[in-house]
Amino acid sequence: MPRPFLVLTDFTAAADTALRYAADLAKPLGASLVLLHIRRESLLDPDAFMGTIRHLTEGEVAAALEERTRGLAVPVTVESTADGIEAAVSDAVRRHQPSLVVLGKPDTEETPDELVSSTSLKLLRATRTPLLVVPISHTAQVPPQRITIAADDLPFSLKPQTEAIRELLGQLQPTITVEHVVEPEDRDDCTASRDAVLKSGLTAEISQVRTHGVRHLHTVHGILQGAAETHADLLLVVARRRSFLGQLFNRSVTSQVILHGRLPMLLLPALE
Template structure:
């Protein structure tokens, strides 16, 4: 059975962009797309008025047809599920049924909508599944297999959970080049902590042992800014961040480094959940 990618889909441009990226990234393993659309029901979290750009369809059947048409455009095996369950329950059900390698979600350019999506869609999805999550900005470049990937890390050790480690065959199939970016706000020399960060990435088993890793060190008073600046080098296609689960679930989104990165990233971001126990913040852990 081929693997799958689960996309939290609606009829917005941002969701369509996330679907296209999910299709391209999953193609090397012939991954099936599973599009999950959440209808606002009496117990589900209604989407805000700022999502009014979504086309008005009169029935769930028309919505399903529109999503199926998107899948046909991508020439990918595609399934569509329409659910009236609350998001966490709907995602958990879909994960149990399809066992996806990762989840995908589109991000709007509007900051208020970004906060809503993270609090009411992305965070519950990670709580429910602890699966890798691909977050695709609405204005991300046209999707292609990533040639250059940045992995942003700090000097704190981490261990990926089983779902994140299961993504290794897909990442190997991309045949990308990888740059490990270590950003710190502290003034001390970076050499030792950077070597530790590089060793943690190798020890994570996310990439094949023979993968060549380029280390890029950066000292910046605002860590998120240092990470985003690293994305404007020679065409970077994807950013990988480590989500330290306990703090990810308990800390306010707008206070984290990852939140700041998501507000300004020009490329999709792949969040990989770490095992507990964790350092009390997202990776990178400075806030």
């Protein structure tokens, strides 16, 4: 039986988008969902800074959960918590052992950078579980048929928690492209990056892995450019330990990709 997806909701439009995406992804895989209600002030919500959040009663929470799960084509378990996001998600991950955690991302143009980046990366730090960030405005196909992997040219190992992602790729059999960003004056050869991905075992069940080099002054913009050029439905980012354990979250490449990305983004915590 496939491990479930843990989907976080605060009943906002961004969370609803993430729930629909998770259900559409889970259905062909035969996976179930665990829908965990988190208080809005704990998630990516600019209203938390404005003091305009209306706190819901237990009855209102139950009704909102029922409304969102009604008609979904996959089994769903619902839970609600009053804990902070890190404690709540860590507890749910321990109990349900999900293959990934799914988080909706609102339009972040007016949201403080620190809120967006630190929430996502703190979840990686707390759970070491793959994190799928779904932007509210995405138009990507679900399940994804084209996945672009952003990787540097250094070897990495994946944590045991990412094993389910290798299996997921094997079931979906998407077109996989490894992209690597270099300075404009450098060779955009992707051999080392591709070798690093292959040696990690992530694409062990994929017969062919393509490459795509990008020359750009700014790594983040180059990653997003490469995803567009390869017509990706999903951007997979290998998040190295230094990316999500540092204190200055908003300065890491991973967090900047989360901030500016418009595709669904799957973050995989890697060992150096």
